[in-house]
Amino acid sequence: MSLLRAIQLGLLRLRGRPAVLVDHAQRLAARGDHRRAMELLARAAQAGSSAACFELGRAYLFGRSAPACPAVAMRWLAEAARGGEIEAQFMVASLALQGVAEAGPGTLFELASHVPSGIPDYQAAQHWAEIAAAAGHAPSQALLGFILTSGPQALRDVRRGEACYRLAADAGCAHGQLGWSLALLRQDPVANGIEAQRLLAQAARANMPVAHYMLGVLAGAASVAAGSADASAEHYRAGAQLGHGPSQLAYGLALLRGHGVEPDAFLGECWIRRAALCGEVQAEAALGELYGQSGALPPNHAEAMLWFGRAAASGHTGAARALARLHLRGEAVGADRREARHLLRVAAAQGDAAACEEFAAIVLADAGSRESGIPPGDTREDWRVILDRFRDMAAQGDPAAAYNAGLCYAAGLGMEADQAQALVWFRLAADRLPIAQYSCGRMLAEGRGVAQDLPAARRYLLQASDQGLPDAEALAAEMLLNGRGGPTDPATAKALFRHAAEAGHLGALYALGMLALGFYDQPEDLEAAGTFLRKAAASGHPGALAALSYSRTASVQEGRNPDAIDRSRRMEHAGAKVPAAGRRREVFVIAS
Incomplete structure (x- = not known):
C-alpha cells in the first residue's frame, strides 16, 4: 500500500x-x-x-x-x-x-406543537x-442550595443548602451570591447587612434582576431609618428593565409617589401595567386600587373592576374585597350584590379575616332586607360557611374569630341559638379581647348559657373596664355600686361611670345624674345632676327623660331647693338600684 x-x-x-x-x-x-x-x-x-x-x-x-x-x-x-x-x-x-x-x-427531528x-x-x-x-460545578451548587432551602419540606436541609450557596458564591457564581446574601439577611440582617449588600451588588452586576430588587428594598429601608429621601428607585428601575415583575411594580409605585424620582403618574402606571400584563398579581391589585379611587389618575371604575377581577381570580383576597365593595356601592356597570357576596365568600374561605367579617356583615344585612333578593336558604348556608370559617380561624389562635363564632351561636345565625356554646367561644377570646370579656361578664351576670355566677361576671367586667370599654365600665360600676358579686365600692363605681360617660355612654350619664341627686348616700350636686340627665335625655335615654319630668328634676332645672321634694318619691321613681347600662348593639369585630 x-x-x-x-x-x-x-x-x-x-x-x-x-x-x-x-x-x-x-x-x-x-x-x-x-x-x-x-x-x-x-x-x-x-x-x-x-x-x-x-x-x-x-x-x-x-x-x-x-x-x-x-x-x-x-x-x-x-x-x-x-x-x-x-x-x-x-x-x-x-x-x-x-x-x-x-x-x-x-x-x-421531532416537531413539537407545544411545550409540555x-x-x-x-x-x-x-x-x-x-x-x-x-x-465542583458552581451553578449546580447554587441550584442545590435552592432545592435544600426552598424545596419541598421533606427535602429541606437549610444549613446544608446555605453551605452550598456559600460555596457557589465563593466561586463567583451570581446565583450563589444571591442565595448566600439572602441567607445572611435571614440569619441577622443587622450584623450581616454590609456583606449581604456586597454580594447583592456583585450579583446585580451579572444582571440578576432579583439582586437589583433586593438592593432597592434595602436602600428603601435605610432611607426610612435615616429619614432621608428614598434611594431605592434606581435599583428598582434596573430590575424593571430586566423584566422583573416585582421590580416593575416597585418602580411604578416610586414614580407615582415621587420616592427617589420625579413624580410621573403616567410612566408609573405604564410600569405597573407591564408587571400586571405579565401576571404579577400584586401589580393587578395595585392597578385596581389606582383606578378605583381619586388620586394620581382620574378614577375609572371599569378599569378598577377589570384589574381587581384578575387579581381576585388569582387568589388575591384584598382585591376580592375591593371588587366586592365596588359591586356593593354600584360604582360601575354590571354591579351585582350576589357577585359581591360570592367574592367575599371565596375570600373568607381562603382565610381572609377581613373578608369573613365583611361577608358576615352583608349576609346579616340581607337577612333583614326584603329587597336583597337572596333566598333564605342561601343565607342560612352562608352563615354555616361563615361559622365554619370563624371556627377554623379561632382554632389557629384568632381571638376575633372566636368572638365572632360566639356571636353566631348567641344570635342563632344559620342555626338554633345556643347560649352555652356562645359562652364557650366568648371565653376563648376573652384572654385578648375586651369585648369578649364584656360578653362573658354579661352572660354570667344574666345566667345565659350557664348558671348565674356574679363573682366571675364581675371579674370579667373589671378586666374589660381596665381596657376602657364603656359598656363594661357601666355594667361593672352597677355591680360595684350594688355589691353584686362582691363588696360594694361606690368610689370605684362612680369613677367607672364617669369614664364611661366621657365616652358618651347614656346609661352612665343617667347613673351619674341619679347619684348627684343624692341616691346611695352620695353628696347632692344639683347642677351636675341636671347636666348629666339633660345630656342623657337629649340622646333619648328613657330614664333620664322620665327623671326630668318629675318636679324634683324641675327644681334642679330651675335652681329651687331640692328638699321640697319627698325623698320617697324620688326613690319610687329611681328604684332601690341605679339602672345598669342599656343593651349594647352587638357587632362583629376584627382584632387590630
Whole structure:
C-alpha cells in the first residue's frame, strides 16, 4: 500500500471518530449548515458520544439547529448527563425543576406543537444537582442550595443548602451570591447587612434582576431609618428593565409617589401595567386600587373592576374585597350584590379575616332586607360557611374569630341559638379581647348559657373596664355600686361611670345624674345632676327623660331647693338600684 493511500485511510478512520464528528458539526453549525451538523451529531450520538448528546439537547432546547422542544431536549441532555457531562447534569436538574419530563422514543427531528407543562420533579433535580455539585460545578451548587432551602419540606436541609450557596458564591457564581446574601439577611440582617449588600451588588452586576430588587428594598429601608429621601428607585428601575415583575411594580409605585424620582403618574402606571400584563398579581391589585379611587389618575371604575377581577381570580383576597365593595356601592356597570357576596365568600374561605367579617356583615344585612333578593336558604348556608370559617380561624389562635363564632351561636345565625356554646367561644377570646370579656361578664351576670355566677361576671367586667370599654365600665360600676358579686365600692363605681360617660355612654350619664341627686348616700350636686340627665335625655335615654319630668328634676332645672321634694318619691321613681347600662348593639369585630 502506498504512503498516500495509507494517509487517506487514516484520515477516513479519524473522521469517523465521535469527537471529530462533534467538532466538525459545530463548525458546520457556525457556518449555518444546520442540516449536515445535525446529521453528524446524530452519528456521533449513536456512536456513544456524550458530547454529541449534549449538543443535540442544546439544539432542541434553544431551537438553534432544530425545532425547539424541551421534552426532546431533556431526552438528549439526560443521555449526556448519564455519560458524565457536568453541564448536561446541571441543565437536566434545571429542566426538572421547571416540570419538563423526558420525551419518549421518536425520530431525530421531532416537531413539537407545544411545550409540555408538568409538575416540578424536585427529587430528580436534586439527584443531578448533587452529582454536578460534587464535581465542583458552581451553578449546580447554587441550584442545590435552592432545592435544600426552598424545596419541598421533606427535602429541606437549610444549613446544608446555605453551605452550598456559600460555596457557589465563593466561586463567583451570581446565583450563589444571591442565595448566600439572602441567607445572611435571614440569619441577622443587622450584623450581616454590609456583606449581604456586597454580594447583592456583585450579583446585580451579572444582571440578576432579583439582586437589583433586593438592593432597592434595602436602600428603601435605610432611607426610612435615616429619614432621608428614598434611594431605592434606581435599583428598582434596573430590575424593571430586566423584566422583573416585582421590580416593575416597585418602580411604578416610586414614580407615582415621587420616592427617589420625579413624580410621573403616567410612566408609573405604564410600569405597573407591564408587571400586571405579565401576571404579577400584586401589580393587578395595585392597578385596581389606582383606578378605583381619586388620586394620581382620574378614577375609572371599569378599569378598577377589570384589574381587581384578575387579581381576585388569582387568589388575591384584598382585591376580592375591593371588587366586592365596588359591586356593593354600584360604582360601575354590571354591579351585582350576589357577585359581591360570592367574592367575599371565596375570600373568607381562603382565610381572609377581613373578608369573613365583611361577608358576615352583608349576609346579616340581607337577612333583614326584603329587597336583597337572596333566598333564605342561601343565607342560612352562608352563615354555616361563615361559622365554619370563624371556627377554623379561632382554632389557629384568632381571638376575633372566636368572638365572632360566639356571636353566631348567641344570635342563632344559620342555626338554633345556643347560649352555652356562645359562652364557650366568648371565653376563648376573652384572654385578648375586651369585648369578649364584656360578653362573658354579661352572660354570667344574666345566667345565659350557664348558671348565674356574679363573682366571675364581675371579674370579667373589671378586666374589660381596665381596657376602657364603656359598656363594661357601666355594667361593672352597677355591680360595684350594688355589691353584686362582691363588696360594694361606690368610689370605684362612680369613677367607672364617669369614664364611661366621657365616652358618651347614656346609661352612665343617667347613673351619674341619679347619684348627684343624692341616691346611695352620695353628696347632692344639683347642677351636675341636671347636666348629666339633660345630656342623657337629649340622646333619648328613657330614664333620664322620665327623671326630668318629675318636679324634683324641675327644681334642679330651675335652681329651687331640692328638699321640697319627698325623698320617697324620688326613690319610687329611681328604684332601690341605679339602672345598669342599656343593651349594647352587638357587632362583629376584627382584632387590630
